[in-house]
Structures are given as C-alpha cells and as structure tokens.
Amino acid sequence: IPIEERLNSNAWDVSQRPHIRIIDPDKCRKCEAKPCTHLCPARCYTLSPDGTVLFSHEGCLECGTCRIVCPHNAIEWTYPRSGYGVQYRFG
Ligand code: SF4
Known part of the structure; x- marks a missing residue:
C-alpha cells in the first residue's frame, strides 16, 4: 500500500497553535543537509525556491x-x- 494511502486512513484534529515551531529560520536557510525536508514521513517540511524551509503542522x-x-x-x-x-485508525 502506498504511504499516501496509509496516511489518508488517519484523522487529525489540528489546533490553531502548532506543536512544532522552527525557532530560527535563518539557521535552516544556512543548513546544508536540511534533513527535515527529506526525512519527515508526512512531508511537513518543504523547501521554497529561495532556500527557506517551510513547515506545516x-x-x-x-x-x-x-x-x-x-x-x-x-x-x-x-x-x-x-x-x-x-488519531491512528489502523495501528
Ligand atoms: Fe516531525 Fe514530520 Fe514526524 Fe511530525 S511527522 S514529528 S513534522 S518528522
């Protein structure tokens, strides 16, 4: 089963207040590896064309x-x- 299909099985109730926050966006801009943009299984971190890391919770x-x-x-x-x-629906 593709990961996107598995993720669609879950449910979210999202608060207005993000539980994760990028403290210093400047550090992220200068970070060479930007591992968050590669390793987050939900692809919450994306890279904008100017090299800024964008986060969506x-x-x-x-x-x-x-x-x-x-x-x-x-x-x-x-x-x-x-x-x-x-809320995980299937394990
Ligand atoms: Fe971080 Fe992505 Fe895991 Fe959420 S799903 S904790 S944003 S790596």
Missing part, C-alpha cells in the same frame, strides 16, 4: 524524527494539546 504524525535529525536544534517540539493531533 497539519499532517504531522508526531513521530519525533525532525527533532532528532535537526543538526542545529532549530526545532521546538512538544506534543499537541490533549485531544488534538493525529
């Missing part, structure tokens, strides 16, 4: 990968507020 799976792989500690990461975030 709506499809976040709360896996914690971005927090671990960021070489510059540029990501502030907390779990979503109670009742919000992803």
Whole structure:
C-alpha cells in the first residue's frame, strides 16, 4: 500500500497553535543537509525556491524524527494539546 494511502486512513484534529515551531529560520536557510525536508514521513517540511524551509503542522504524525535529525536544534517540539493531533485508525 502506498504511504499516501496509509496516511489518508488517519484523522487529525489540528489546533490553531502548532506543536512544532522552527525557532530560527535563518539557521535552516544556512543548513546544508536540511534533513527535515527529506526525512519527515508526512512531508511537513518543504523547501521554497529561495532556500527557506517551510513547515506545516497539519499532517504531522508526531513521530519525533525532525527533532532528532535537526543538526542545529532549530526545532521546538512538544506534543499537541490533549485531544488534538493525529488519531491512528489502523495501528
Ligand atoms: Fe514530520 Fe514526524 Fe516531525 Fe511530525 S514529528 S513534522 S511527522 S518528522
């Protein structure tokens, strides 16, 4: 089953207040590897043409990968507020 199909099985209740935040966008712009843009399974991090890392928390799976792989500690990461975030429907 393709990953997109599996992701579509989940449900999200997304808070207005993102649980993940890029602390210093300038660090991300200068970061050569930008691992978040390659390793986030939900593709929450994208690269704009000017090299800025854009983040969207709506499809976040709360896996914690971005927090671990960021070489510059540029990501502030907390779990979503109670009742919000992803609900896994099939495991
Ligand atoms: Fe992506 Fe996982 Fe980070 Fe959420 S916690 S933004 S799914 S890498």
